Every structure is written in C-alpha cells, then in structure tokens.
C-alpha cells in the first residue's frame with residue numbers, strides 16, 4: 001500500500017483504471033472536467049446545493065448515474081431510480097484530497113482482526129502517498145476550497161450550544177454523549193461499548209461537522225417548502241383555489257334552497273299538482289344533499305391546506321438564512337439521528353401532513 005498502488009476494485013469518480021496496468025489510475029477527462037468545475041464553483045463562493053442545482057439543470061450525470069452509464073458489464077440494479085446531484089455528493093468530492101494526486105489510505109481500521117467495528121483515525125495517522133496518479137486539481141485550489149469549507153464558524157453560531165440535547169445515535173437511538181475538553185463539543189455514542197452494536201456511531205464527531213450537515217439539510221428542506229408554496233401559488237392563479245370552490249358550492253346550495261321554497265309556494269298557490277311538487281322537490285333535494293357533502297369535503301381540504309401553509313411559512317421565514325443558530329434549530333428541528341460523518345436523519349417539527357424526515361446521504 002505504501003507504493004500507492006490502487007487496490008480497490010473501482011476507480012473513483014474522475015478516474016479510470018489504466019488498461020495497461022490495473023493498479024494505476026488514469027484521468028477520465030469527461031468526469032474530471034466536472035470535478036474541476038465543482039472545485040472552481042466552490043472557490044468562487046457557490047454553496048454545495050447551488051452547485052448541485054447547476055449540474056442537475058445542465059443534465060450532467062451524477063457519479064452514480066455516470067458509473068451506471070459507463071458500466072456495460074454489470075446489470076443496472078436500480079434502473080428506474082435516477083440519482084441526481086445533491087449537496088452530499090458535492091461535499092464528498094470537495095472533501096476528497098485524492099484529486100490533488102495523492103493516495104490516502106487507512107482513514108479507518110478494524111478494531112481487531114475479524115471485528116466489524118471500525119475506528120476512524122485522526123488525520124495525522126492517515127497514510128498519504130503523494131504523486132500516485134495525475135492530479136485533477138492543484139493543491140492550491142484544494143487548499144482554497146478546504147479553508148472555505150472548514151471556516152464553518154462563519155455559517156454556524158455555537159452560542160447557547162444549540163446541538164446539545166438534540167443529537168441521538170442512529171444505531172441504538174440513545175442520546176449522544178458530549179465531551180467538551182476544548183471550546184468545540186464532541187459527540188459520541190457510549191453504548192457502542194456495551195451493546196457491541198456496530199450500527200452505532202463509531203468514533204466521535206465535532207459539533208462543527210454535524211452543524212455543516214444540518215445546515216445543508218435545513219437549506220434543502222426550506223427549498224422544498226418554498227417549491228411547494230410556489231406550485232400552490234401557480235395553482236391558485238389557474239383558478240384551482242379551494243376557497244373559490246367552497247364559495248361556488250355555497251352559492252349553488254343557496255340557489256337550490258330558494259328553488260325548493262319557490263315550488264312549495266307554487267304548490268300552496270295550487271299552480272302545480274302534488275305529484276309534480278313531490279317529483280320536483282325530490283330532484284332538488286338530491287342536488288342539495290350532494291352539495292352539502294361537497295362543501296364538507298372542500299372545507300376539510302381547505303383546513304388541511306391552511307395548516308400546511310402555516311408549516312410552510314415557519315420554514316420560509318428562514319429562507320436565505322446564512323448562519324445556523326440556536327433559534328433556527330429550536331424552531332425547526334425536533335431530533336437528529338447521527339449515523340456517521342456523512343449521514344444524519346432529521347425529525348422536523350410542525351410536520352402535520354408533510355413528510356417529516358430528511359436523510360442526508362452520499363451515494364458511493
């Protein structure tokens with residue numbers, strides 16, 4: 001491994017295995033161009049969600065889809081599911097120092113031979129072999145982006161320690177334990193030791209690392225809410241307003257009630273026979289009953305819609321927020337399950353009728 005030979009069975013996004021020497025990586029120019037653009041966009045200050053949106057708009061295949069499109073031997077295992085670019089996929093690329101031409105191994109080790117438990121090593125314990133393959137981006141660009149990304153204090157306000165009492169282990173569902181020997185909190189699951197549950201969060205994560213995932217997930221959630229709200233506005237403009245339908249049904253109901261009263265007056269004035277009166281009255285009564293039912297349904301829908309509007313506006317008040325702080329977290333989030341440094345699951349507040357779980361996941 002010290003020679004930096006590439007031993008994994010797949011080259012990573014941006015590279016192919018050399019046809020002459022399977023242990024060597026060569027640049028895949030098509031994907032490498034995308035990698036380069038992602039780093040450049042980030043260095044110009046674009047966020048990960050914005051970058052993902054741009055690539056999706058241009059119909060550029062995400063790494064998973066790209067791999068599928070190139071792989072003619074392996075059958076497509078999930079052919080119907082289109083994997084789009086997302087903030088996690090962008091983040092994974094931006095964090096990957098191998099694009100500067102280095103090979104990095106040993107980020108994690110098994111705790112003992114044959115054990116399924118994994119320990120994540122600190123950065124200074126990693127094995128780094130320089131110049132094992134051609135670089136896609138310069139170390140300077142990586143450094144620039146990396147400084148940008150690690151400069152999280154600009155986007156996260158740790159005053160009041162908003163993450164405390166919010167974080168749970170994705171594996172065993174217990175509250176994460178906090179240690180704060182430094183200014184920055186670290187969270188870990190203490191139950192891994194007792195239960196041997198290998199789904200538990202392994203090692204520890206800093207509040208900054210978790211805050212960054214949260215920041216992205218919240219921005220995505222707010223985008224989703226804004227999108228819903230925009231679609232609704234369009235529907236309204238097209239005349240699909242529920243309030244309008246209720247109003248129309250109510251005015252029809254009034255019309256039929258008047259009509260029913262009119263034929264009764266005619267009958268009393270002996271202008272129509274009893275048979276005629278009863279036939280006409282039954283006909284109108286059926287219409288009235290149908291309208292009354294319709295109004296109940298519509299009013300229920302309107303009530304649900306208003307409740308959903310209230311939820312949406314709770315999220316939209318933070319549209320364009322830049323700094324993740326105590327207030328936003330307390331307002332929007334109920335719980336966060338932490339799986340590892342790339343996976344969290346968020347249980348949102350105000351979730352009546354709205355999908356309330358967001359998973360932040362990186363596809364391999």
Ligand SMILES: [Zn+2]
Nearest residue numbers: 169172189200
């Ligand atoms: Zn646990």
